[in-house]
Amino acid sequence: MTVPIDRPLSKDFVAQPNLIALNDPADPRVREYRALKEGDLSRGIDASAPFGSFICEGALVAEHLLASSFPCRSFLIAESKLESQRALLEQAPAQTPVYVAPDAVLHEVVGFKFHRGLLAAGARTAPPSPAEARNRIAAAPALVVLEDLTNLDNMGGLFRCVSALAPEGTLVVLSPQSVDPLYRKAIRVSMGHSLRIPFVTLAPWEDAPQRIRSEGFELLALTPDAAAETMNDVSAQAAAPQRKLALALGSEGPGLSRLLLAQADRRVRIAQRPGVDSLNVMVAGAIAMSALFRPGG
Numbered sequence: 001m002t003v004p005i006d007r008p009l010s011k012d013f014v015a016q017p018n019l020i021a022l023n024d025p026a027d028p029r030v031r032e033y034r035a036l037k038e039g040d041l042s043r044g045i046d047a048s049a050p051f052g053s054f055i056c057e058g059a060l061v062a063e064h065l066l067a068s069s070f071p072c073r074s075f076l077i078a079e080s081k082l083e084s085q086r087a088l089l090e091q092a093p094a095q096t097p098v099y100v101a102p103d104a105v106l107h108e109v110v111g112f113k114f115h116r117g118l119l120a121a122g123a124r125t126a127p128p129s130p131a132e133a134r135n136r137i138a139a140a141p142a143l144v145v146l147e148d149l150t151n152l153d154n155m156g157g158l159f160r161c162v163s164a165l166a167p168e169g170t171l172v173v174l175s176p177q178s179v180d181p182l183y184r185k186a187i188r189v190s191m192g193h194s195l196r197i198p199f200v201t202l203a204p205w206e207d208a209p210q211r212i213r214s215e216g217f218e219l220l221a222l223t224p225d226a227a228a229e230t231m232n233d234v235s236a237q238a239a240a241p242q243r244k245l246a247l248a249l250g251s252e253g254p255g256l257s258r259l260l261l262a263q264a265d266r267r268v269r270i271a272q273r274p275g276v277d278s279l280n281v282m283v284a285g286a287i288a289m290s291a292l293f294r295p296g297g
Contacts, residue, residue: 064192156189
């Protein structure tokens with residue numbers, strides 16, 4: 001049942017039945033927004049989200065949610081932001097619940113002072129079957145392969161790099177030990193691009209290099225090893241017709257596994273000053289994507 005909003009903000013808004021006044025931070029309807037700092041795991045599983053849900057922070061990320069293939073479950077918005085976000089809310093399906101709360105109530109729900117003033121919950125979709133994952137790999141123009149990335153900032157940043165620097169339709173291939181791109185922080189750092197860039201998780205990972213190469217991709221393993229080819233040498237050939245590239249990046253510290261390095265077609269390094277161990281994986285990935293995929297040129 002819709003509860004009237006105490007202080008009318010707009011005649012048009014008050015007339016919308018999907019606007020629901022929220023005065024109790026313990027209201028069970030907003031349980032998936034509660035205590036966001038306590039964990040980034042799936043926020044809830046029920047009949048309307050059998051695979052769980054995730055949280056998007058801020059209007060820009062919510063726009064990406066609405067433009068993605070993930071269903072939008074609801075919004076939670078501060079009363080003070082309601083009028084300024086009118087255009088965004090009107091993009092959502094008419095039946096999408098919009099919980100409108102005083103700023104203090106919103107802060108109590110999420111567990112900290114949330115200054116962006118708007119959150120959205122999305123529903124996770126069924127993960128692709130092994131056959132579907134193979135089909136997505138075969139159909140992709142390029143791959144970015146992420147092995148055992150466990151840092152949420154790096155995961156989110158790399159999705160943003162893929163969006164900006166890799167060919168349209170590039171697929172991100174994840175190892176089972178990588179963090180979830182739909183964790184709240186990963187979505188936020190990606191600026192919502194982890195909702196738009198397709199990704200699959202391959203298992204068993206031991207078979208991943210061969211499966212990728214069997215679909216016609218040249219597997220390039222990025223490594224700081226001085227014996228590897230330089231990026232300049234490899235990128236000079238990157239524009240060859242029909243050349244499908246799969247760029248593999250490993251976690252900071254360990255880097256790529258021996259398995260992937262051994263089964264890659266080529267091992268590639270970014271030339272840098274002596275004495276520097278390596279670059280942050282997000283920075284290295286951006287340099288490599290720009291050199292190999294040549295966006296805009």
